C-alpha cells in the first residue's frame with residue numbers, strides 16, 4: 001500500500017452532550033453525573049482540535065453525531081404515545097433510561113469500529129467492524145448508525161468492507177479501536193495488529209477484574225480478526241491487567257497508545273508485560289519493524305495520575321520529519337507528575353519531540369480524551385480518493401460547522417432538559433441541516 005496516510009476521523013459532538021453518569025467503571029463519567037453540560041462548547045472544542053491538526057497537515061476528517069433521542073429504544077421498553085408523551089413518561093418512570101436514549105456518546109469514535117487497512121486484510125480492502133458496545137445500555141445501539149455512517153462514507157465496495165457488529169451478547173463484548181493498535185514500519189506497510197482484551201468468556205480460569213466490568217472479550221477480538229481476514233502471524237492478543245481496569249482503565253487506550261513502531265504504555269497496562277512485548281517483537285520482526293517501547297514506570301506516573309490526566313489517551317502522530325507529536329489534553333499539564341514526565345520525554349531525543357495540547361474539558365468530564373475522540377483509518381491515495389469527500393476537514397468546512405453549531409446548539413443542558421420535547425425538535429433540525437452540509441442526504445433515518 002503506497003503513499004498511505006492515516007486519517008483521523010473525529011466524532012463531531014452531538015447537540016445532546018450531557019453528563020448522565022452512565023458508564024460504571026469510568027471514573028470521570030461517575031464523578032460528573034448530573035452536572036450541567038455545555039454541548040455548544042463541547043462541539044467547538046472538538047472542532048478546534050480537528051481544525052488545528054488539519055492545519056498542521058495531518059489528514060483529518062469527521063464522523064457525524066447520531067440521531068437523538070433514540071425513540072426506538074424508548075418505545076421498545078414500553079413508553080408510548082406521541083414523542084412528547086414518550087419523553088414525559090420516561091422522565092417520570094426512569095430518568096436514567098431517558099438519559100441513555102439521549103446520550104451523545106457516539107462522539108467517542110475510537111469506539112465506533114475496529115479498522116484494518118487494506119495492507120493488513122485478507123482481500124486487499126479496508127475492513128471496518130462497528131463495535132457492539134453491549135456493556136452499556138446507552139452505547140449498545142450506536143452500532144446501527146455507525147454502520148450506516150461508515151457505509152455512506154466508505155461506500156465503494158471495491159475498496160471498503162463495512163461489516164455488521166458482532167452479536168450483542170457478553171461473550172462478544174466489543175469496544176472497537178480503543179482496544180486495538182497497529183504496529184508497523186510505516187502506515188502503508190503491513191502491520192501487526194494488537195488486540196487488547198479484558199476478559200475471556202470461555203475460560204473461567206483467566207484473570208478478570210473484580211470491581212469494574214471488562215468490556216472487551218478475547219472472543220470478540222478474535223472474531224474481528226477473522227472478519228478482517230488478518231494473518232495469524234501478524235495478529236497479537238494481549239490481556240489487559242485486570243487490576244488497572246479496577247482502577248478506572250475501562251479501555252486499553254486509557255493506559256497505552258501505539259503508532260508506527262512505537263508503543264507508549266504504562267508498566268501496569270498488561271497482565272503479562274514481558275510476554276506481551278515478546279509476542280509483539282516476534283510478530284513485528286515478520287513485517288520488518290522493530291518495536292520501540294516507551295514504558296512509563298509507576299514511580300514516574302501512578303495509575304491514578306494516568307487516569308486523572310489521560311496521559312495515554314493521547315494521539316501519537318507521525319510528522320513529515322519522521323518524528324512524532326503527542327496530542328494531549330490540557331489536564332496533562334495541570335498534573336505535576338505528568339507534566340514533569342512529559343518535559344523529560346520530549347527532551348530525551350526519542351521518537352516523541354513535540355507536545356500539542358487541547359482544551360477538551362467537556363469531553364474529558366465524561367472520560368473521553370483526544371484518542372477517544374478519533375478513529376484512525378490508514379488509506380492509500382486511491383482509497384482516500386474513493387471515500388466520500390464531504391467529511392474531510394478543511395478551513396471552509398470548519399467555518400461552516402462552527403456557524404451550524406452556533407445556530408443549533410444549546411450552551412447548557414441539565415438532567416430535566418432531557419424531558420423537553422423542544423430539544424428533540426432542535427436536534428432533528430440540526431441533523432437535517434448537517435446531512436446537507438456533509439453532502440450525505442440519506443445519512444439519517446429521520
Ligand SMILES: NCCC[C@H](NC(=O)CCC(=O)O)C(=O)O
Nearest residue numbers: 019020021022023026029108372
Ligand atoms: N472512549 C471514551 C468513552 C467514554 C464513554 N463515556 C460515557 O459514555 C459517559 C456518558 C455519561 O455518563 O453521560 C464510555 O465510558 O464509553
